[in-house]
Amino acid sequence: MQSIVVLGALAAVASAQCGDSVQLGYTCDPEVSHYWGEYSPFFSVPSLIPPEVPWGCDITFASVLSRHGARFPTSGDTKDLVGLIDQIHKQTTSYSPQYAFIKNYNYTLGANLLTPFGQVEMVQSGQAFFERYESLARKYTPFFRSSSDERVIESAQNFSLGFHEARTQAGASDSSYPYPLQILSEDPGTNNTLFAQQICPVYANGPDSNINNAAEDTWANVWIGPVQTRVNDNLKGANLSSSQIIELMELCPYNSVNQGVISQFCGLFTDLEWKYFDYYRTVDKWYEDMQGNPLGPTTGVAWAAELIARMTDNRTYVTDAQSYTSINHTLDDSQATFPLGPGYPLYADFTHDDNIFSIYGALGLYNATKNLSNTTYESAEQAGGFSSSWVVPFGGRGYFEKMSCVGEPEELVRVVINNRVVPLQNCGADLLGRCQLSKFVASQTFVTDGGLWNQCY
Ligand SMILES: *[C@@H]1O[C@H](CO)[C@@H](O)[C@H](O)[C@H]1NC(C)=O
Ligand SMILES: *[C@@H]1O[C@H](CO)[C@@H](O)[C@H](O)[C@H]1NC(C)=O
Numbered sequence: 001m002q003s004i005v006v007l008g009a010l011a012a013v014a015s016a017q018c019g020d021s022v023q024l025g026y027t028c029d030p031e032v033s034h035y036w037g038e039y040s041p042f043f044s045v046p047s048l049i050p051p052e053v054p055w056g057c058d059i060t061f062a063s064v065l066s067r068h069g070a071r072f073p074t075s076g077d078t079k080d081l082v083g084l085i086d087q088i089h090k091q092t093t094s095y096s097p098q099y100a101f102i103k104n105y106n107y108t109l110g111a112n113l114l115t116p117f118g119q120v121e122m123v124q125s126g127q128a129f130f131e132r133y134e135s136l137a138r139k140y141t142p143f144f145r146s147s148s149d150e151r152v153i154e155s156a157q158n159f160s161l162g163f164h165e166a167r168t169q170a171g172a173s174d175s176s177y178p179y180p181l182q183i184l185s186e187d188p189g190t191n192n193t194l195f196a197q198q199i200c201p202v203y204a205n206g207p208d209s210n211i212n213n214a215a216e217d218t219w220a221n222v223w224i225g226p227v228q229t230r231v232n233d234n235l236k237g238a239n240l241s242s243s244q245i246i247e248l249m250e251l252c253p254y255n256s257v258n259q260g261v262i263s264q265f266c267g268l269f270t271d272l273e274w275k276y277f278d279y280y281r282t283v284d285k286w287y288e289d290m291q292g293n294p295l296g297p298t299t300g301v302a303w304a305a306e307l308i309a310r311m312t313d314n315r316t317y318v319t320d321a322q323s324y325t326s327i328n329h330t331l332d333d334s335q336a337t338f339p340l341g342p343g344y345p346l347y348a349d350f351t352h353d354d355n356i357f358s359i360y361g362a363l364g365l366y367n368a369t370k371n372l373s374n375t376t377y378e379s380a381e382q383a384g385g386f387s388s389s390w391v392v393p394f395g396g397r398g399y400f401e402k403m404s405c406v407g408e409p410e411e412l413v414r415v416v417i418n419n420r421v422v423p424l425q426n427c428g429a430d431l432l433g434r435c436q437l438s439k440f441v442a443s444q445t446f447v448t449d450g451g452l453w454n455q456c457y
């Protein structure tokens with residue numbers, strides 16, 4: 001698969017640098033980029049169930065929910081990162097050898113937009129989607145939608161290009177390229193199923209709107225002290241605060257995903273410290289978007305209802321009284337702007353990490369994960385497959401599939417997130433993690449009952 005090539009390149013650079021860092025006792029893990037939380041570049045997550053389409057089955061439906069590709073820091077974060085480097089340059093009186101490169105480091109990253117590497121990630125994601133679903137994708141073009149942020153739209157375009165190139169290479173004709181793309185506005189006051197968090201006022205501004213920050217601070221306090229002491233010993237006079245240590249760590253992924261080459265900042269921290277950083281990002285997202293936040297999953301309920309409507313070819317799920325969530329009924333009531341049925345077995349939607357987490361929360365995909373500890377590290381394996389890097393890395397993708405299988409009268413539903421099968425819950429899943437469509441829909445009472453959206457006001 002194409003996507004492995006670039007990751008392979010990332011990994012190869014990491015081991016090349018290992019020669020230097022081994023003697024200093026710092027990170028030498030070729031998979032270090034898997035511990036950067038949601039700043040990890042896409043990678044194939046280990047799966048307990050083979051992710052391939054099972055023998056005797058044909059895919060009849062596939063919907064991808066994709067995060068944008070690797071991006072530069074947001075403009076808000078850019079201010080902090082520039083301030084960090086300025087402070088180091090102004091105050092440091094002596095750099096230890098391993099930190100000396102920072103003296104000549106100039107902050108030149110862009111802001112908000114995809115990095116060059118992030119664009120390539122998305123082209124490869126489009127190719128991978130075509131290849132996985134080729135039997136349908138030769139003939140059917142996905143119905144594409146994107147939230148309106150520039151980096152998200154660009155991700156949809158880069159994905160489309162990859163899909164188109166793969167389709168052409170497979171010898172299928174493709175006169176429909178460039179494909180139509182429906183853009184859902186992120187402007188305040190707009191109903192949007194791909195960007196719903198700000199539309200739920202109690203979520204955005206209510207009493208629980210900061211519990212993720214409280215949770216991640218609690219976790220940082222457990223481990224950051226010795227790291228802060230060590231960094232300040234190596235940058236005499238810099239006097240970095242504990243939150244600036246986190247920012248210094250962020251410079252590792254941000255510089256690495258710019259061109260796809262592991263940055264020197266990565267080697268300043270140990271493998272264990274990267275796991276703790278990863279968990280810091282994981283705790284943040286659990287208490288921001290998932291079951292750790294009383295209204296986290298609620299903000300994902302509208303897209304979940306759309307998925308059920310698409311899977312069942314039944315518009316009722318997006319038009320009935322329970323669907324007065326963040327759905328734009330002008331769009332979803334109409335076949336032209338929210339198509340369903342036999343001509344539409346493929347869908348591709350693009351948005352941001354938080355929205356994807358909340359949608360997975362609404363669907364109950366990680367219901368087996370207990371509220372994460374704020375004081376004890378839990379690996380993704382220990383947390384039921386949940387971590388920011390496993391679930392929504394840069395270029396992260398969730399595949400929602402239906403398949404028709406020999407000897408099985410009803411279509412089966414399966415969910416594959418970053419190539420890991422996430423076994424469905426509460427619907428009598430088989431050993432391959434699949435449920436019958438009717439049982440899957442019956443398990444989605446949280447969504448079909450309105451997902452507590454009435455608590456948003
Ligand atoms: C950073 O900028 C300074 C001043 O313009 C320059 O002397 C230095 O070479 C630059 N460092 C790098 C690594 O480009
Ligand atoms: C990604 O999309 C943007 C906007 O359409 C385009 O400028 C850029 O060249 C694309 N990148 C790749 C690698 O195709």
Ligand SMILES: *[C@@H]1O[C@H](CO)[C@@H](O)[C@H](O)[C@H]1NC(C)=O
Pocket residue numbers: 189190191192328329330331
């Ligand atoms: C619904 O979508 C239509 C078409 O894009 C748009 O004109 C309208 O402003 C949207 N309404 C709301 C409330 O989001």
Ligand SMILES: *[C@@H]1O[C@H](CO)[C@@H](O)[C@H](O)[C@H]1NC(C)=O
Pocket residue numbers: 211212214215218287371372373374
């Ligand atoms: C983690 O911290 C958050 C915020 O303080 C809190 O709501 C949550 O209950 C804590 N979780 C556990 C398992 O202690």
Ligand SMILES: *[C@@H]1O[C@H](CO)[C@@H](O)[C@H](O)[C@H]1NC(C)=O
Pocket residue numbers: 239241
């Ligand atoms: C170090 O920074 C803290 C604020 O983070 C400040 O209170 C303290 O005075 C600084 N110490 C020195 C020696 O600059």
Ligand SMILES: *[C@@H]1O[C@H](CO)[C@@H](O)[C@H](O)[C@H]1NC(C)=O
Pocket residue numbers: 211287291292293294371
């Ligand atoms: C998880 O924690 C949140 C608060 O952070 C709380 O509302 C929820 O009830 C907890 N869930 C369980 C299963 O304890």
Ligand SMILES: *[C@@H]1O[C@H](CO)[C@@H](O)[C@H](O)[C@H]1NC(C)=O
Pocket residue numbers: 314315316317
């Ligand atoms: C569509 O779904 C609704 C709600 O579950 C159900 O009442 C209705 O019978 C379904 N319609 C069809 C044609 O299956």
Ligand SMILES: *[C@@H]1O[C@H](CO)[C@@H](O)[C@H](O)[C@H]1NC(C)=O
Pocket residue numbers: 191323324325326327328329330
């Ligand atoms: C937008 O969402 C609100 C809240 O669910 C709803 O009352 C309103 O009718 C929606 N507007 C459109 C155009 O769907």
Ligand SMILES: *[C@@H]1O[C@H](CO)[C@@H](O)[C@H](O)[C@H]1NC(C)=O
Pocket residue numbers: 291363364365367425426443444445446
């Ligand atoms: C997931 O758990 C929530 C309670 O946190 C529940 O409302 C929902 O029905 C569950 N979803 C599934 C698919 O089991």
